[in-house]
Amino acid sequence: MTLTSGDKQAEASDLERWASLIGGGALVLMGLRQASLRGVLTALAGGGLIYQGATKRSTIQQAQEAIGLNKPIKVEKTVTINKPTEELYRYWHNFENLPTFMKHLKSVKVYNEKRSHWIANAPLGNSIEWDADILEDRENEFISWASVEGADVENSGFVRFQPAPGNRGTEVKVVLEYNPPGGTLTAIFAKLFGEEPEQQIGDELRRFKMLMEAGEIATTEGQPSGRK
Amino acid sequence: MKAVCWYSANEVRVESVPDPTILNPRDAIIKVTSTAICGSDLHIYGGYIPTVQQGDIIGHEFMGEVVEVGQGIENLKIGDRVVVPSTIGCGRCHYCQHDMWSLCDNSNPKAWIEEKLFGNITSAIYGYSHMLGGYAGAQAEYVRVPFADVGVVKVPPDLSDEMLLFISDAIPTGYMGAEFCDIQPGDTVAVWGCGAVGQFAMISAYMMGAEKVIAIDRFPERLEMAKKYAKAEIINYEEVNAGEALKEMTGGRGPDACIDAVGLEAHGVGIEDFYDQTKQKLKLETDRPHVLREMMVACRKGGTLSIMGVYGGFVDKIPFGAAFNKGLTFRMGQMHGQKYMHLLLQLVLDGKLDPSFVVTHQLPLEQAPRAYEIFQQKLDNCVKVVLKP
Ligand SMILES: [Zn+2]
Ligand SMILES: [Zn+2]
Numbered sequence: 140m141t142l143t144s145g146d147k148q149a150e151a152s153d154l155e156r157w158a159s160l161i162g163g164g165a166l167v168l169m170g171l172r173q174a175s176l177r178g179v180l181t182a183l184a185g186g187g188l189i190y191q192g193a194t195k196r197s198t199i200q201q202a203q204e205a206i207g208l209n210k211p212i213k214v215e216k217t218v219t220i221n222k223p224t225e226e227l228y229r230y231w232h233n234f235e236n237l238p239t240f241m242k243h244l245k246s247v248k249v250y251n252e253k254r255s256h257w258i259a260n261a262p263l264g265n266s267i268e269w270d271a272d273i274l275e276d277r278e279n280e281f282i283s284w285a286s287v288e289g290a291d292v293e294n295s296g297f298v299r300f301q302p303a304p305g306n307r308g309t310e311v312k313v314v315l316e317y318n319p320p321g322g323t324l325t326a327i328f329a330k331l332f333g334e335e336p337e338q339q340i341g342d343e344l345r346r347f348k349m350l351m352e353a354g355e356i357a358t359t360e361g362q363p364s365g366r367k
Numbered sequence: 368m369k370a371v372c373w374y375s376a377n378e379v380r381v382e383s384v385p386d387p388t389i390l391n392p393r394d395a396i397i398k399v400t401s402t403a404i405c406g407s408d409l410h411i412y413g414g415y416i417p418t419v420q421q422g423d424i425i426g427h428e429f430m431g432e433v434v435e436v437g438q439g440i441e442n443l444k445i446g447d448r449v450v451v452p453s454t455i456g457c458g459r460c461h462y463c464q465h466d467m468w469s470l471c472d473n474s475n476p477k478a479w480i481e482e483k484l485f486g487n488i489t490s491a492i493y494g495y496s497h498m499l500g501g502y503a504g505a506q507a508e509y510v511r512v513p514f515a516d517v518g519v520v521k522v523p524p525d526l527s528d529e530m531l532l533f534i535s536d537a538i539p540t541g542y543m544g545a546e547f548c549d550i551q552p553g554d555t556v557a558v559w560g561c562g563a564v565g566q567f568a569m570i571s572a573y574m575m576g577a578e579k580v581i582a583i584d585r586f587p588e589r590l591e592m593a594k595k596y597a598k599a600e601i602i603n604y605e606e607v608n609a610g611e612a613l614k615e616m617t618g619g620r621g622p623d624a625c626i627d628a629v630g631l632e633a634h635g636v637g638i639e640d641f642y643d644q645t646k647q648k649l650k651l652e653t654d655r656p657h658v659l660r661e662m663m664v665a666c667r668k669g670g671t672l673s674i675m676g677v678y679g680g681f682v683d684k685i686p687f688g689a690a691f692n693k694g695l696t697f698r699m700g701q702m703h704g705q706k707y708m709h710l711l712l713q714l715v716l717d718g719k720l721d722p723s724f725v726v727t728h729q730l731p732l733e734q735a736p737r738a739y740e741i742f743q744q745k746l747d748n749c750v751k752v753v754l755k756p
Contacts, residue, residue, distance in 0.1 A: 365372030366422030
């Protein structure tokens with residue numbers, strides 16, 4: 140669903156606040172301490188109605204968060220890429236391209252305009268799978284997605300493309316949130332992003348930039364050294 | 368193949384390692400015919416550059432012959448003789464496209480280390496720590512050259528390696544150092560350090576219209592070289608106070624521009640040098656900023672400091688008040704080789720520049736440990752060592 144200027148006037152002020160956060164340069168995640176990214180993205184896409192639901196969290200969930208269980212992984216990163224917005228949007232829009240620069244993904248299969256199937260690499264040859272739906276898709280500007288109900292790993296994210304001033308290309312902002320599953324999967328999942336998820340997502344976004352600008356991803360893997 | 372590998376402070380070994388292979392479409396493999404030890408390799412050799420790992424192949428000043436190209440390379444073919452810039456640039460990011468190749472966004476695959484330390488990413492450099500990319504260096508029989516379709520310059524077969532090799536690193540570094548000085552007619556330029564970079568900085572300063580060039584060093588043979596080949600006036604700072612001598616030689620004004628061709632392992636005299644050496648050994652500062660301090664005090668009001676010697680981390684006791692109140696301009700950075708190499712090659716081809724005078728030693732690659740020792744300790748009047756694989 141697309142927001143039009145007519146819709147905007149009718150929206151609640153909360154929604155406008157989120158919209159400006161995602162659209163502007165502010166740290167989105169600062170604003171997401173309370174609500175989940177998924178809730179906000181759904182609210183943006185669905186016109187604000189579901190947002191109410193997203194903020195009403197159960198006391199059990201709040202207690203779990205207070206003692207550190209099920210702490211979601213939230214990361215955001217912005218990079219400027221020396222390419223036109225259309226080109227970057229087009230490449231990202233085909234989610235099947237994401238594993239070429241996102242090392243934590245094994246593959247993505249696109250079923251249709253809305254739904255796709257994601258497989259993430261997990262240690263010891265394991266993998267974690269889920270279905271995701273595109274929530275909102277504004278051509279050359281913004282794509283948001285979230286896992287569907289019942290996913291092993293509940294996750295959501297968005298990418299925003301914005302022309303940079305003075306012919307500097309496109310500012311690409313990515314925000315991702317993963318809610319690690321409970322039980323043994325938690326440990327496996329934590330290893331996916333290592334100690335510093337922010338750094339790993341940063342590296343993945345940088346690989347996207349390398350691929351788009353230089354046509355290949357710089358590497359030193361497989362080069363000689365005197366290490367035994 | 369044989370390659371020079373770093374093992375620990377002041378220890379390199381020549382080891383047998385696997386040959387490099389093409390890893391990306393824009394790669395080429397070069398058979399190295401000549402590779403030099405750069406002054407900044409001494410910072411690695413001495414263990415001052417962070418994130419160098421045991422077994423890393425080092426070296427970044429080199430030339431040779433193309434023996435293999437990736438499928439993304441159309442402008443190079445097997446057998447081409449080439450000189451390769453020491454900094455690795457993709458040619459397509461904003462910085463490369465604005466001729467700031469050493470600030471390339473895309474050549475460093477381990478950029479997160481540098482991003483954390485420096486706040487931003489700069490280009491990778493061959494054999495110059497994992498922070499700067501972790502690429503295998505060029506003091507080896509073969510080297511993998513990424514983004515070989517840009518930056519690399521083809522050179523004709525009829526000139527010796529010694530005439531061409533330094534277009535890879537030392538000459539563009541010196542040239543950029545002089546260019547940073549924005550030299551005006553009548554200007555006096557002082558150059559700290561009479562190694563190869565310093566020599567080429569002095570020659571470049573004259574080419575750009577300097578009236579007088581002053582060389583500062585402590586080794587008489589290097590100063591002699593600066594006098595003979597770069598037509599510089601000289602100061603031996605172990606014999607006279609460099610600051611006072613500079614004032615005297617510039618009518619009390621100070622030099623209009625000062626070039627640092629020394630970097631983080633500067634030697635000073637007296638208590639200040641003892642302070643730096645001690646702090647560096649205790650890891651309380653990484654770099655010895657002796658030349659920086661001296662330049663800030665010596666430079667004329669409103670003058671320019673051009674810093675081409677390498678700094679890697681933190682410096683201490685910098686007279687920033689002098690720099691601020693005197694309105695100095697600071698310009699610095701790793702050199703943008705690809706911006707200058709074609710122009711410099713043309714100068715050599717036209718007979719306007721003969722860089723071969725800096726070569727004092729030539730050794731087979733196998734003798735790299737000895738070569739490093741000679742160069743570091745400036746034994747046997749050493750200015751520049753070329754290794755032959
Ligand atoms: Zn160098
Ligand atoms: Zn670049």
